[in-house]
Amino acid sequence: MPIDVRTPDSPGWWMQRxxxxxxxxxxxxDPLFARYEGTQPLPxxxxxxxAAARQFFATARTAFAEMIVKAPRYRLRVxxxxxxxxxxxxxxxxxxxxxxxxxxxxxxxxxxxxxMIAGDAYVIGSKYQGQVAATAEDPRQVITIHDPVRQSxxxxxxxxFHDDVDDRDVAYLFRPDGTTGRRxxxxxxxxxxxxxxxxxxxxxxxxxPKLGGEEGEPIPVPxxxxxxxxxxxxxxxxxxxxxxxxxxxxxxxxxxxxxxxAFRQRAIHVDDADMPARDKDTGELIDYTDLFQSAPDALWxxxxxxxMWESGVVDTTPVSGLASKEIERLSAVTFxxxxxxxxxxxxxxxxxxxxxxxxxxxxxxxxxxxLGASHALTMALLGQIAEADGLTNPAxxxxxxxxxxxxxxxxxxxxxxxxxxxxxxxxTRMRTIWQFGPDxxxxxxxxxxxxxxxxxxxxxxxxxxxxxxxxxxxxV
Numbered sequence: 001m002p003i004d005v006r007t008p009d010s011p012g013w014w015m016q017r018x019x020x021x022x023x024x025x026x027x028x029x030d031p032l033f034a035r036y037e038g039t040q041p042l043p044x045x046x047x048x049x050x051a052a053a054r055q056f057f058a059t060a061r062t063a064f065a066e067m068i069v070k071a072p073r074y075r076l077r078v079x080x081x082x083x084x085x086x087x088x089x090x091x092x093x094x095x096x097x098x099x100x101x102x103x104x105x106x107x108x109x110x111x112x113x114x115x116m117i118a119g120d121a122y123v124i125g126s127k128y129q130g131q132v133a134a135t136a137e138d139p140r141q142v143i144t145i146h147d148p149v150r151q152s153x154x155x156x157x158x159x160x161f162h163d164d165v166d167d168r169d170v171a172y173l174f175r176p177d178g179t180t181g182r183r184x185x186x187x188x189x190x191x192x193x194x195x196x197x198x199x200x201x202x203x204x205x206x207x208x209p210k211l212g213g214e215e216g217e218p219i220p221v222p223x224x225x226x227x228x229x230x231x232x233x234x235x236x237x238x239x240x241x242x243x244x245x246x247x248x249x250x251x252x253x254x255x256x257x258x259x260x261x262a263f264r265q266r267a268i269h270v271d272d273a274d275m276p277a278r279d280k281d282t283g284e285l286i287d288y289t290d291l292f293q294s295a296p297d298a299l300w301x302x303x304x305x306x307x308m309w310e311s312g313v314v315d316t317t318p319v320s321g322l323a324s325k326e327i328e329r330l331s332a333v334t335f336x337x338x339x340x341x342x343x344x345x346x347x348x349x350x351x352x353x354x355x356x357x358x359x360x361x362x363x364x365x366x367x368x369x370x371l372g373a374s375h376a377l378t379m380a381l382l383g384q385i386a387e388a389d390g391l392t393n394p395a396x397x398x399x400x401x402x403x404x405x406x407x408x409x410x411x412x413x414x415x416x417x418x419x420x421x422x423x424x425x426x427x428t429r430m431r432t433i434w435q436f437g438p439d440x441x442x443x444x445x446x447x448x449x450x451x452x453x454x455x456x457x458x459x460x461x462x463x464x465x466x467x468x469x470x471x472x473x474x475x476v
Contacts, residue, residue, distance in 0.1 A: 003186060005202035011184045011216060012202055014145075015173045018158030019200035022143040026197060029118040029139060032235045035065045035244065036117050056259075060252035064244055064330060067340040068237045069116045075364045075404055076112045076371065078104075079437040081379055082398035085390050090438035091400055095379065095391055102134040102382050104375075110136035111228050112371060116236045121228040123374075124159070125221070125381040132386045134378060137225075140197060144227050157225035160198045163187075169198045171205065176222035183224075184216040221384045228374045231366065240334060247326045254319040265311040266292075274303035335359030357405075364404035372399035403435045 005016040034040045038061055042054055049057075080091030081099055099105065107123065114121035114136065122137035122144070141161045147153035157174040173184040185208040186200070207213045230236070237244065268275070268288075278285055292300055302308075331338045337360060376394040383391025391397070407415070415433045420426075430436045430444065 003202040003205050003207065011173055011175070011214070012186075014156045014175065015158055015171055015184070015186065015200050016202060018143045018145060018156060018173070019160060019171070021145065022141075022158070022160065022197075023199055025120075025143065026140055029235070031241075032065075032117055032238055033140070035237065035241065036069065038063050038066070056255070057252060060248055060255055062244070062248055062251065064247065064327070064341060065237045068240075068330075068334045068336050069113060069235075071336045071340055071360060072236075072364050072367060073109070073112050073116060075360075075402065075406070076108075076367060077402045078108055078375060078399055079402055079439075080400035082400060083390055084396055090441060094388075095383075095397075096438075098132065098382055098386060098388065098391070099379060102132045104134050104378065104382075107134055107136040108375070112367075114139060115228045115230045115371070116367075119230045119233045119235050119238065122157075123226045123228070123378050123381075125224045125226070125378065125385055127220075127385055132382050134382060142225070144225060154223045154225060154227070157223065158200075160200055162198055169205075171198070171200045173216075174219070174223060174225055175216075177218070179222065181219045181222045181224065182216040183212070183219050184214075185211040221381060224381065224385075226374055226377045226381060228371060231370065237334065240330065243326070243330055243333070247323060247330065250319065250323040250326060254316055254323065257314055257316050257319065261314055261316075264313075267309040268292075268302070269307040269309060270303055271305050274305055335363050361405045368399075368401045368404065372401070375399045400438065402437065403432075407433075407435065 003012040003015075004010055005012040007013055031040065040061065042049075042057055046054055046057055078099070081095035083092040083095050085094070086092045102125070104123075111121045111123060118139045120139045122139065122142045123134050124137055124142070125132070125134045127133065137159065142157065142159045144154045144157045147155055155176075159172040161170060162168070163170045168190065169188045171186045173186075175182050175184075186205045187208055188204045188206070190204075211217055275288070276286070292298075327341050328338065330336070331341055337357065373394075376397040376399060379397050379399075380392055380394040382388075412434050416429050419429050419433060427441060427445075430441050436444070
């Protein structure tokens with residue numbers, strides 16, 4: 001029996017709405033993932049081109065979209081969780097332990113990457129095999145519907161995917177139900193043949209009786225899904241796709257010119273009497289191509305009046321220079337260091353490199369604020385699932401990040417010496433100048449105490465040896 005998708009506010013109705021919204025989104029984000037993965041489709045002009053031409057064009061595609069995403073992602077790393085129970089600036093050790101045990105130590109990288117590719121990413125918190133777990137979710141599979149007034153409130157969330165283990169399509173629906181929530185699971189027992197992903201339509205689907213059936217099953221939190229939204233809800237390179245296409249086009253033209261110039265045009269200046277166009281006996285056209293084969297052992301016999309001509313090499317420097325300029329512009333508009341695009345970045349001016357670095361630092365700081373708010377929601381979600389006191393209110397949770405700006409060892413050493421002479425405390429120097437994380441600082445504090453104890457022990461004088469008493473005389 002198909003699932004009812006027409007009754008308003010029913011589970012099937014919400015799941016249908018989510019599926020329709022997800023299908024609309026995929027039309028926008030699928031090309032973004034293809035560009036990031038380097039599998040973007042060929043231009044329409046090459047649709048009917050021979051296979052060799054399509055393969056030749058594929059070699060001209062660049063991976064600049066990947067670099068635009070990874071430049072800020074490499075600098076985004078959570079190092080601690082701050083709560084009202086935090087003993088010091090190093091954060092709450094118990095909260096950070098829950099963060100790591102739930103898997104967010106590694107899942108955060110995927111969340112940051114997905115949000116910068118598609119503009120949205122998600123985390124789903126749950127209890128798996130008795131342990132609190134959090135998973136990064138692909139925006140091609142997960143969608144949320146939000147309150148029209150307060151976008152932070154999620155009215156419904158759905159995940160639709162193909163289960164390779166059971167070889168069936170599965171759809172999840174999450175809805176709040178007062179202080180708790182409910183989850184519905186639907187499936188269809190067949191392998192999805194849709195290239196653009198699984199789509200829920202109600203027809204052919206049925207509720208999973210093992211997981212609550214049509215009534216669903218309760219979950220301990222109102223909404224186990226957290227959305228991570230990039231700036232303006234767009235991918236990092238989404239508005240620069242024409243620029244990336246232009247760079248690929250210029251590179252393709254340079255490759256085409258170089259390839260064609262590998263075969264120079266040759267000609268022979270000769271009198272028609274010495275090399276007639278037709279055979280004087282048969283009158284047939286003479287094919288001189290077969291006579292002038294290009295081979296290492298070829299020997300040509302030419303008339304005495306013949307002169308050989310060969311075309312020159314076309315200078316491709318202007319074309320390659322144009323590509324370099326376009327790459328520089330891409331670096332400027334995306335705040336991506338040229339060193340990630342080209343090994344020739346050492347020739348970039350110091351002022352230009354400084355401006356791009358400053359822009360990248362600002363971008364990372366902005367993302368730390370945006371992603372940090374969602375991380376606080378995730379931490380509160382994990383605290384609710386684990387029933388941990390003091391970890392259920394996201395307004396009281398702060399996220400500690402690695403510094404957005406990275407200093408060289410020379411800069412750190414010079415600044416540390418000056419800060420120490422100015423009376424800046426040791427822990428502050430380790431945190432702000434040397435950029436160590438809370439765990440590193442705690443470990444180094446213990447090592448400092450060990451070193452101090454060892455130094456004091458080595459510096460203490462050895463106790464003087466007691467004089468050896470002479471033996472008493474023996475009476476005879």
